Amino acid sequence: MYVYDDFDEKFVRERAAQFRDQVERRLSGQLSEAHFRPLRLMNGVYLQLHAYMLRVAVPYGTLSSKQMRQLAMIATKYDKGYGHFTTRQNIQFNWPKLKDLPDILDDLADVGMHAIQTSGNCIRNVTSDQWAGVAADEVTDPRPYAELMRQWSSLHPEFSYLPRKFKIAITGASSDRAAIAFHDIGIQVLKNDNGEIGFAVYVGGGLGRTPMVGKKIRDFISLEDLLPYLVAILRAYNLEGRRDNKYKARIKILVHETGIDEFKAKVEKIFDGLEKEKLRAPAGEIERIQGFFALPDYASAEANPESLSKARSENPAFDAWVNRNVAEHKQAGYAIANISLKPIAGIPGDATSEQMNLVADLAETYSFSEIRVSHEQNLVLAHVKETDLFELWQALVPAGLATANIGAITDMITCPGLDYCALATARSIPVAQKISEKFADQKRQEEIGDLKVKISGCINACGHHHAGHIGILGLNKKGEEYYQITLGGSGDQAAAVGEILGPGFSGDDVAGAIDTLVNRYVELRNETSETFLEVVKRVGLEPFKEALYADH
Amino acid sequence: MPIIKDGAIIEDSWTVLDEESDAPSSADIIIPLNIMLEKADRLSNHSGRIGLLIPNDVAVEDHADLIAKADLVVLELPAFTDGRAYSQARALREDLGFEKELRVKGDVLVDQAAYLLRCGFDSFDFEGEFDAVSWEKSTNIMTTGYQRTYRDKLSYRD
Ligand code: HEM
Numbered sequence: 001m002y003v004y005d006d007f008d009e010k011f012v013r014e015r016a017a018q019f020r021d022q023v024e025r026r027l028s029g030q031l032s033e034a035h036f037r038p039l040r041l042m043n044g045v046y047l048q049l050h051a052y053m054l055r056v057a058v059p060y061g062t063l064s065s066k067q068m069r070q071l072a073m074i075a076t077k078y079d080k081g082y083g084h085f086t087t088r089q090n091i092q093f094n095w096p097k098l099k100d101l102p103d104i105l106d107d108l109a110d111v112g113m114h115a116i117q118t119s120g121n122c123i124r125n126v127t128s129d130q131w132a133g134v135a136a137d138e139v140t141d142p143r144p145y146a147e148l149m150r151q152w153s154s155l156h157p158e159f160s161y162l163p164r165k166f167k168i169a170i171t172g173a174s175s176d177r178a179a180i181a182f183h184d185i186g187i188q189v190l191k192n193d194n195g196e197i198g199f200a201v202y203v204g205g206g207l208g209r210t211p212m213v214g215k216k217i218r219d220f221i222s223l224e225d226l227l228p229y230l231v232a233i234l235r236a237y238n239l240e241g242r243r244d245n246k247y248k249a250r251i252k253i254l255v256h257e258t259g260i261d262e263f264k265a266k267v268e269k270i271f272d273g274l275e276k277e278k279l280r281a282p283a284g285e286i287e288r289i290q291g292f293f294a295l296p297d298y299a300s301a302e303a304n305p306e307s308l309s310k311a312r313s314e315n316p317a318f319d320a321w322v323n324r325n326v327a328e329h330k331q332a333g334y335a336i337a338n339i340s341l342k343p344i345a346g347i348p349g350d351a352t353s354e355q356m357n358l359v360a361d362l363a364e365t366y367s368f369s370e371i372r373v374s375h376e377q378n379l380v381l382a383h384v385k386e387t388d389l390f391e392l393w394q395a396l397v398p399a400g401l402a403t404a405n406i407g408a409i410t411d412m413i414t415c416p417g418l419d420y421c422a423l424a425t426a427r428s429i430p431v432a433q434k435i436s437e438k439f440a441d442q443k444r445q446e447e448i449g450d451l452k453v454k455i456s457g458c459i460n461a462c463g464h465h466h467a468g469h470i471g472i473l474g475l476n477k478k479g480e481e482y483y484q485i486t487l488g489g490s491g492d493q494a495a496a497v498g499e500i501l502g503p504g505f506s507g508d509d510v511a512g513a514i515d516t517l518v519n520r521y522v523e524l525r526n527e528t529s530e531t532f533l534e535v536v537k538r539v540g541l542e543p544f545k546e547a548l549y550a551d552h
Numbered sequence: 553m554p555i556i557k558d559g560a561i562i563e564d565s566w567t568v569l570d571e572e573s574d575a576p577s578s579a580d581i582i583i584p585l586n587i588m589l590e591k592a593d594r595l596s597n598h599s600g601r602i603g604l605l606i607p608n609d610v611a612v613e614d615h616a617d618l619i620a621k622a623d624l625v626v627l628e629l630p631a632f633t634d635g636r637a638y639s640q641a642r643a644l645r646e647d648l649g650f651e652k653e654l655r656v657k658g659d660v661l662v663d664q665a666a667y668l669l670r671c672g673f674d675s676f677d678f679e680g681e682f683d684a685v686s687w688e689k690s691t692n693i694m695t696t697g698y699q700r701t702y703r704d705k706l707s708y709r710d
């Protein structure tokens with residue numbers, strides 16, 4: 001994985017010093033909250049309901065064991081002993097004090113981390129496929145290009161006061177695990193007929209109150225022109241994006257109102273006029289970065305080892321975990337082990353300091369000291385020998401990290417909601433907990449199969465509810481929380497926005513309603529391999545509406 | 553309002569021409585773009601220098617000829633959160649090759665000065681008090697950056 005050189009380190013240290021100065025001016029009253037706000041936001045500091053919140057960037061979701069231990073240390077020293085992994089592959093600390101924030105940034109800089117641009121109207125942390133580099137269906141590892149974009153977008157002098165936030169996601173695989181269609185810019189790495197790397201570029205996707213699927217703006221942009229092309233898109237947006245209404249300020253609205261053809265024409269015109277040479281990465285830089293993402297030194301390892309099948313047949317719980325949480329690796333004898341942060345009835349995405357330290361240790365022992373964070377709020381050990389899986393699982397069980405539910409109904413994305421968030425209209429965590437309890441039975445989860453449930457506590461859609469096979473949106477009517485259910489959303493390569501089923505449900509009734517929908521699905525499916533989403537696409541919403549509302 | 557250049561308040565010779573009045577023909581005048589477009593011919597015997605004030609909803613490429621003749625371009629920052637002038641400045645400097653003085657006018661925060669300098673501005677006409685110490689600090693705290701812009705003094709792996 002990428003390791004800072006002296007230059008990168010100097011950069012984050014200077015940035016931390018700059019923020020320390022800004023915090024001091026705020027604490028002494030020299031800076032007003034109005035002026036401090038955009039400055040703190042660009043450093044990942046939010047004001048939540050009860051306290052400040054610090055969001056730390058985990059660039060494209062890759063962490064080292066050393067970095068994970070530092071996050072655990074920060075959670076213990078400055079917070080309440082836990083952190084929250086987010087849908088943008090970052091980690092949030094919910095209870096730091098303003099005066100401690102500069103010290104936390106210094107601690108992060110010690111391990112090559114920062115909180116730069118994890119919020120604010122600027123280019124946010126670039127996200128990617130959590131299986132990057134090891135997925136069997138990948139053209140190439142997208143992370144060198146994500147790292148290039150991370151560097152390029154950091155404290156960008158031109159693009160730090162955009163109309164609104166700007167999110168970029170990149171994938172190198174044919175199955176999109178990074179939801180690129182729901183980003184301001186989505187990038188798919190390709191290889192052309194000459195074997196050269198390039199990128200298909202999508203623009204104008206997003207969730208929030210007006211969900212939109214991104215539209216293709218370029219079939220193929222060459223590697224050397226990637227940064228100039230991004231400059232052209234961002235310049236068009238910076239100059240023309242709406243600033244009169246913050247709800248219409250995202251690039252998706254500009255693209256929608258202008259029309260993709262006209263928007264593309266504008267971008268191409270700017271692109272043609274750019275003095276491109278200076279905007280490209282310096283010579284040798286891409287190769288330098290790529291060097292860090294060379295595959296680790298895999299040992300020759302036995303594929304489908306005898307010991308694994310034996311352990312599976314003797315331990316049904318382990319067998320269930322392998323079925324659900326272990327994915328195919330491109331190296332024979334190795335596997336991708338996904339660690340669920342969705343224990344039954346737990347808080348989705350939360351991890352305690354002890355859990356973080358354990359995962360750091362296990363990564364060191366079994367997975368080349370590398371950890372991934374997924375946008376579905378789970379962790380990944382990306383290079384585990386098949387012969388080590390059983391030992392790994394045994395170490396995870398006592399820490400509550402062996403829940404066998406990746407991609408299953410209890411593996412929900414859930415935003416912080418009214419328990420933390422100042423914008424929330426309803427709670428989301430308790431609803432997720434109730435659903436999780438209802439479907440706790442492992443066998444039932446297996447019968448249901450792949451089903452993505454996503455929950456947001458307000459229309460801003462941080463919990464991706466629009467992209468859920470079942471989406472749940474928490475709202476508020478006359479002081480009562482209630483929940484709207486959507487069906488048929490999808491965040492993958494066949495991206496779609498879910499459709500609203502009908503009147504909402506109270507917090508107590510949501511889990512029951514989901515149960516009804518799931519039972520209806522089981523009745524409707526032609527064979528057990530037909531997934532929930534496939535059934536919704538085949539039969540439409542009617543049968544589900546009937547099941548939910550017929551006797552109401 | 554004080555004009556700031558190279559981290560200090562300077563004496564400034566420019567005056568902004570308003571809709572009606574005509575400035576003495578030897579004065580250094582800043583002319584808003586819309587007036588310039590209407591009255592360009594009446595300025596043919598103006599002997600003072602001419603600056604151009606360009607609003608932030610204008611595409612600078614569309615006025616390349618006027619800009620090439622100007623001795624000063626002033627761009628506007630109506631609110632410190634409105635970042636359009638940053639893009640206009642880079643387009644002026646890097647794509648249109650404008651080499652004369654570039655000034656920003658408006659709600660400039662000291663914490664933004666470094667970015668504005670990197671985008672190619674050289675002078676600042678801003679509301680509020682100028683504090684040379686915090687200006688100095690905020691414009692020098694970062695010595696590194698991952699972009700190469702016009703006359704950028706920051707190092708980028710070099
Ligand atoms: C203090 C807590 C938070 C606040 C105030 C907040 C605010 C917002 C707002 C206002 C939007 C809508 C933006 C728009 O449509 O223009 C949004 C979208 C979003 N946020 Fe949050 N958020 C918070 C926490 C989170 C967390 C914890 C996550 C990750 C788990 C997250 C991830 C996202 C995502 C993925 C979107 C939608 C994608 C898009 O940008 O269209 N946010 N957030």
Ligand code: SF4
Nearest residue numbers: 415421424457458462
């Ligand atoms: S969806 Fe709403 S409630 Fe949930 S985190 Fe985002 S802003 Fe807060």
